[in-house]
Amino acid sequence: MRVTILVLLGSLRKASINRQLVEVALESAPEAVNLKFFDRLGELPFYNEDIDTKAVAESVTALREAASEADAAIVVTPEHNGSIPAVLKNAIDWLSRPWGSGALKGKPLAVVGAARGRYGGVWAHEETRKSFGIAGARVLDDLKLSTPTETLGGRHPRHSLEIAMRLRSVIQELAVEAAGPSVPHP
Numbered sequence: 001m002r003v004t005i006l007v008l009l010g011s012l013r014k015a016s017i018n019r020q021l022v023e024v025a026l027e028s029a030p031e032a033v034n035l036k037f038f039d040r041l042g043e044l045p046f047y048n049e050d051i052d053t054k055a056v057a058e059s060v061t062a063l064r065e066a067a068s069e070a071d072a073a074i075v076v077t078p079e080h081n082g083s084i085p086a087v088l089k090n091a092i093d094w095l096s097r098p099w100g101s102g103a104l105k106g107k108p109l110a111v112v113g114a115a116r117g118r119y120g121g122v123w124a125h126e127e128t129r130k131s132f133g134i135a136g137a138r139v140l141d142d143l144k145l146s147t148p149t150e151t152l153g154g155r156h157p158r159h160s161l162e163i164a165m166r167l168r169s170v171i172q173e174l175a176v177e178a179a180g181p182s183v184p185h186p
């Protein structure tokens with residue numbers, strides 16, 4: 001079975017280092033994994049229950065459909081002021097509704113990313129895990145990568161074998177979790 005993993009990016013910046021991490025993920029994903037990058041978080045309106053109706057914005061429908069079609073999700077994000085970038089938090093809020101049956105409910109999810117600080121965005125990553133967990137995803141706390149950007153020395157992360165291998169292993173583990181326990185042969 002080919003596993004589909006939704007990719008969400010917490011930066012809108014063109015030259016985003018986290019976007020580069022997404023590029024590495026897309027380049028290095030195992031053959032059996034279909035990575036679906038939803039690159040439209042900047043188009044989502046701010047979450048507001050008044051507009052979370054049947055006639056919801058097309059970008060919201062597209063996000064929820066992409067999440068519904070996925071078996072798992074990987075979130076790639078920097079840290080903003082010690083926390084989750086607003087654009088990503090907004091997406092979590094949209095994905096958390098309808099409450100109790102959001103499109104990522106029960107699906108395995110991992111959080112990775114890079115930030116300028118010496119801990120590589122670990123606060124944002126922890127809060128993203130907490131928030132997606134409350135929103136209903138099955139967050140895999142051990143599948144992590146928090147890269148201080150200075151370790152990249154200004155180079156694209158695809159030049160770091162360590163990062164490429166870590167991302168590949170996070171994706172691989174997510175795929176295994178999404179596929180569920182294998183059925184034993186009789």
Ligand SMILES: Cc1cc2nc3c(=O)[nH]c(=O)nc-3n(C[C@H](O)[C@H](O)[C@H](O)COP(=O)(O)O)c2cc1C
Pocket residue numbers: 011012013015016017018019078079080081082083114115116117118120121149
């Ligand atoms: C509004 C703002 C707040 C930031 N706050 C933090 C922070 O709390 N911790 C941190 O490590 N870096 C922080 N940074 C620096 C980002 O980690 C750095 O700009 C990073 O490259 C952003 O990710 P991107 O390249 O994917 O856009 C902040 C940057 C901005 C623009």
